[in-house]
Amino acid sequence: AMFRYGEWLKRPKEAVKTFPVSKSRVDHILNESIKEGYLEIGGERALQIMKAYGIPTVENYLVRELHEALDVAENLHSSLAMKIESPAILHKSDTRGVLLNLKLADVETSFYQLMERAKRIVQANRIRGISIQPMVLLDFKFFQKLFSYQIGD
Structure with a gap:
């Protein structure tokens, strides 16, 4: 495991991939959950956050x-x-x-x-x-x- 980790550290650095994110949408979803007294995100709201990050989700x-x-x-x-x-x-x-x-x-x-x-x-x-x-x-x-x-x- 240590050898593989060492090899991984030596690999060429790759550019960080970026993609468009709807930060305002994510902030809105998180703030709504906080207002309702919930700190965990699941279900429909989790799917909405994934969509805001460009991650394909099920309808x-x-x-x-x-x-x-x-x-x-x-x-x-x-x-x-x-x-x-x-x-x-x-x-x-x-x-x-x-x-x-x-x-x-x-x-x-x-x-x-x-x-x-x-x-x-x-x-x-x-x-x-x-x-x-x-x-x-x-x-x-x-x-x-x-x-x-x-x-x-």
Whole structure:
């Protein structure tokens, strides 16, 4: 490990890559979270910050009412993921706050199920809604390249 680290230190220095960032958007998102009393960022707000940094993300729709959820599901035409959206619930899978591979016919039951689970954990005013996303297939080659880059091979 020390040899590899020494080799890494000897490598030619590369220019730091820069890209456009919407600092005002990130500041706004962070300030909103602080105003609400949260220092952690997750869910929809984390996706918004990633977008502000130019990082591609999955489409995300925050809904508060069943009719909104049904509209989103009808327009996506794919399998869906639905997640509780609350900054007070960061680890949604630990609270059964994520439902995957849903079809349009599942949306109504899933919406009410997630809202009830959220209300058992946090006060209603701490629930921002339900995030709906299309299911996305993972690109193995992308992760293989990312992993290789991080370990230096």
